[in-house]
Amino acid sequence: MSDPLSNHAINLGFFDLCIASGLVLVAALISYKMRLGLERQLRIAALRTVVQLLLIGFVLKKIFMMENIWAILVLSVIMVVMAGRAAVARPKRTVAGMNWLAMGALSLVGFVTTFSVTAIIIGVDPWYKAQYAIPLLGMILGNSLNGLSLCIDSMLESLSAGWREVEMELSLGASRWEAAQRPFAEAVRRGMMPTINSMMVVGIVSLPGMMTGQILEGANPVSAVKYQIVVMFMIAASTAMGSLLIAFLMYKRLFNARHQLNHQLIQSTKR
Amino acid sequence: MTHLLDVNALSVGNADGPLISGFELTLNPGDIVGVLGPSGCGKTTLLKTLAGLIDAVAGRITFLGRAFHRIPMPTYRRLVTYVDQTPIMLNMSVRENLERPFTYASADAAYDPEAALKSMDALNLDHGLLDQHAGKLSGGQMQRISLLRALLIKPAIMLLDEPTSNLDADTVQAAETMIKQYARQDKGACMLATHNVAQARRICSSIIDIKPLLTEKARLTCKLNNFNGNGCENE
Numbered sequence: 396m397s398d399p400l401s402n403h404a405i406n407l408g409f410f411d412l413c414i415a416s417g418l419v420l421v422a423a424l425i426s427y428k429m430r431l432g433l434e435r436q437l438r439i440a441a442l443r444t445v446v447q448l449l450l451i452g453f454v455l456k457k458i459f460m461m462e463n464i465w466a467i468l469v470l471s472v473i474m475v476v477m478a479g480r481a482a483v484a485r486p487k488r489t490v491a492g493m494n495w496l497a498m499g500a501l502s503l504v505g506f507v508t509t510f511s512v513t514a515i516i517i518g519v520d521p522w523y524k525a526q527y528a529i530p531l532l533g534m535i536l537g538n539s540l541n542g543l544s545l546c547i548d549s550m551l552e553s554l555s556a557g558w559r560e561v562e563m564e565l566s567l568g569a570s571r572w573e574a575a576q577r578p579f580a581e582a583v584r585r586g587m588m589p590t591i592n593s594m595m596v597v598g599i600v601s602l603p604g605m606m607t608g609q610i611l612e613g614a615n616p617v618s619a620v621k622y623q624i625v626v627m628f629m630i631a632a633s634t635a636m637g638s639l640l641i642a643f644l645m646y647k648r649l650f651n652a653r654h655q656l657n658h659q660l661i662q663s664t665k666r
Numbered sequence: 667m668t669h670l671l672d673v674n675a676l677s678v679g680n681a682d683g684p685l686i687s688g689f690e691l692t693l694n695p696g697d698i699v700g701v702l703g704p705s706g707c708g709k710t711t712l713l714k715t716l717a718g719l720i721d722a723v724a725g726r727i728t729f730l731g732r733a734f735h736r737i738p739m740p741t742y743r744r745l746v747t748y749v750d751q752t753p754i755m756l757n758m759s760v761r762e763n764l765e766r767p768f769t770y771a772s773a774d775a776a777y778d779p780e781a782a783l784k785s786m787d788a789l790n791l792d793h794g795l796l797d798q799h800a801g802k803l804s805g806g807q808m809q810r811i812s813l814l815r816a817l818l819i820k821p822a823i824m825l826l827d828e829p830t831s832n833l834d835a836d837t838v839q840a841a842e843t844m845i846k847q848y849a850r851q852d853k854g855a856c857m858l859a860t861h862n863v864a865q866a867r868r869i870c871s872s873i874i875d876i877k878p879l880l881t882e883k884a885r886l887t888c889k890l891n892n893f894n895g896n897g898c899e900n901e
Binding site: 563567 | 740
């Protein structure tokens, strides 16, 4: 027998995927028997999973083959826009132009982190090579958008519920930065919390999806772990930068140069 | 002669338009000016505008001969300090609340614990309160601590918004004495928004009735608010 780790991944056929869909049927059966009423939603969700993933699979294949910087750029912009919208959708409050702030923060963070990982750490040539840049960017955006959401939620909540405290500090001679400091710090802390938590338990409670995928693909677990460490640190850095950046942008939006807080700008999101 | 504060043709209001227009004021050390008017028609907005917390709709504010927006805002607000009618305490001990303004970059002196204790005596406040959590205080205690917190930074002008609204008769007298002392001995100036005519007569050196300065809109809002029975502080 040769080295068991050198096996290449077993390619999945159409038939294998059909069997996998049997697993969803189990869930549907449970829902039906227990009258959870989730069959319809499960059916739509399963269908969406297949269609969305197949679609992205084809798109990625095309873009990987094209090696065209413009195609990569277009895809990245689409990813940033979707992530920005998702980040803004969840918080209970918002300010006008929040979409743009979130997209701005995510594009800067996405670019800086992806660049430093592909160009400096992994050393891909060119650094924007789609096979590396796109999945990494996806992971960065997917994780930092959660941080952004929590950060936005926390900051707008404390500034709209606690504007009197902030204004009181301003009236006693605090600069806008001094008055904003507590809500600001709390918001960044909230944004980073999930990332720090997941770094604490990674490998013990959860095996990250990417690492699992690599191992299933036949990679040496140790080499998969090395990649995972890079990914975890990359996510930590991008969540920290993203939270800090969005908190700063909100601060700039809500406090003017005359050291006043415009708490009226904060609106609740309709749902 | 340059006055402490000069206000000319001031209009104040919110995003929907002016509430008070044509407001004139000259303040000198030792003055206590009462601003009288029905509650909820713009007295708070006026005081906050003078403190630079809200932008004026029109008009000019001059502090010691200098246009107020030329002075760095935190420094200006330390000199012209607004005290909210709802006392606001930060989520920390009373002592930390009193020390807080001295942690800002605009602070020009250190916190003086002796002065704090002396003023607490004058306001019938027990020294033991210092170590209590500010959230545990009664409304009246909070209002006095809030007044004290502003007094300790020794502003040139205090803008007091209904400073005794939460106090009982005894403590009202203590607070009024404190305000008078601040004007007479410390050569401070005070502007006092109140709807209590008797109080204004007791402690003010002059009184401005803002009723004639109210805009039509302010009059209507005020009627509506008072009809609804809510205290109608516009924000």
